[in-house]
Amino acid sequence: MNKVTVQCPGTVANLVCGFDILGMALNAPYDIMEVRLIDEPRVIIISKDGFPLPSDPAQNTAGAPLLEMLEELNGDTGPANRPTHPVGFEVSITKKIKPGSGLGSSAASAAGAVVAANHLLGNIFSKEDLVRFALFGEKVASGVKHADNITPCIYGGVTLIRSIFPLDIVPIAAPALHVTVVHPQIEVRTSDARQILRKQVLLKDAIRQWGNIAGLVAGFMGHDYDLIGRSLEDVIIEPVRSMLIPGFDAIKQCCKEAGALGGGISGSGPSIFMLSRDESTARKVENIMKDIYTRIGLDHHTYVTTINQQGVKVVA
């Protein structure tokens, strides 16, 4: 086998109160990537969708992680069972997760590339190794090695990054949840969304935030839907970033009134996600989102989906 096709899920980072530490994989939208093993130690990027993404592998979110993997393959500390002949990768990307949507578009490319490449190599790297490589894609995309999209994209489900240096990943068993996402067609760059955050926060706000984070983890693990809902509160990031997203407050309030457990900004936005206990509520929530953006006159796209439990999936 020298070619593999993978599905790379969109992801929701932060999950409202868990800035930089929590993330969740979605069953929709997802990218399709094809990775082919080549016999030269290089990486070739082929974009199939017309998004203006860099084709220089060192500047590409799928390419940079693969270059990192190749370096480790060829270095002194590479895995014992690495190939004995030179290898490289040719990557074709069909992007369905729009860059700048806040749904982990760059993470999907980075995670998909390394999972596919590892599959072709006979799975010689651990999932944690793959996260480590994929972080170089986020560095290229936003200037910051943040793992809260990459980790759920590779592991599936809801994941906690307890610590990034050293990397400490904790899968969190969450109950069945329905996720509604609206992507208003404006672009918020992750790097811009980071720059508007203050470097200092009030201790009293931090305490409120970590109460919510603890509550959210306890709600997920204890399958306590009400507690999940009460804990989906962000007093630090959302008050600043939501100003970049038209209609945010109205959407959040109306969706909760319609029965959503809660939700907020997906990653750095502009997408907004809402969690619901059942599909009919998730559909109601979708209609509310559509109504509000139609009234504002803003193009938008919606998804009604569930948590992806598997992460990047080999499909052929």
Add this chain to the structure above:
Amino acid sequence: MNKVTVQCPGTVANLVCGFDILGMALNAPYDIMEVRLIDEPRVIIISKDGFPLPSDPAQNTAGAPLLEMLEELNGDTGPANRPTHPVGFEVSITKKIKPGSGLGSSAASAAGAVVAANHLLGNIFSKEDLVRFALFGEKVASGVKHADNITPCIYGGVTLIRSIFPLDIVPIAAPALHVTVVHPQIEVRTSDARQILRKQVLLKDAIRQWGNIAGLVAGFMGHDYDLIGRSLEDVIIEPVRSMLIPGFDAIKQCCKEAGALGGGISGSGPSIFMLSRDESTARKVENIMKDIYTRIGLDHHTYVTTINQQGVKVVA
């Protein structure tokens, strides 16, 4: 029945990374309280141990919560099944948990008083009501209504206060753990220990802290001892408060080297607690604590105990 005796457990607030939101009840030390129903709407405090605690009930940590309870009993919104005749309480306190030890001495008095009084009234108030009353004791003791000692003292086990306004209490199921506590005989007043904290924290430190809090909750609920150990890290409060406690760094490092999962300052100190998986490690940890304080020449008292799962207990 017009008299009841209760055991009121010591508690460890904060649990290292969970400042103001996490707490745990201990099987040792504990106070003994006797509460007697009287037929006048007043509160009488009798101290049996010579600690210089205020006998004016409004200024006493056991008295203030009972006055609050009486006010609600006599108010328009009191419980339907309240007594039809005037009632009050006479409280005798035998204190074993030293005030200013960092082991929830004031919380034990406040929690014990309201649990005992409620028992005499036929348990007409909920546990959450009792926490609400007991908070007035903490207000008297330290100027701040913090619930991270009171809640585990009333509920038992490990508890999360997701939010204090409105009050949102979440019991966290923790695995069996052995707890070693050393109380060096210096006094750190909770109000002083609060004053030295900065009002602002770096966002990057807050992120590290909430990663640890999420990890600790996940470790408790998933019975993952290693994760509990890795998550017992505090980058915000401990670096400041530990300066008030002689020998803190040496104790922490040596106890961990001896096999303790981790630990830190109990509440606002000066007591230090360490968690261990088995009793023999907990005993080794006790010896290390004793050795270090003996070498420094500081009087100290140690406890080797377990998590108290019941909270305040009616014993007669």
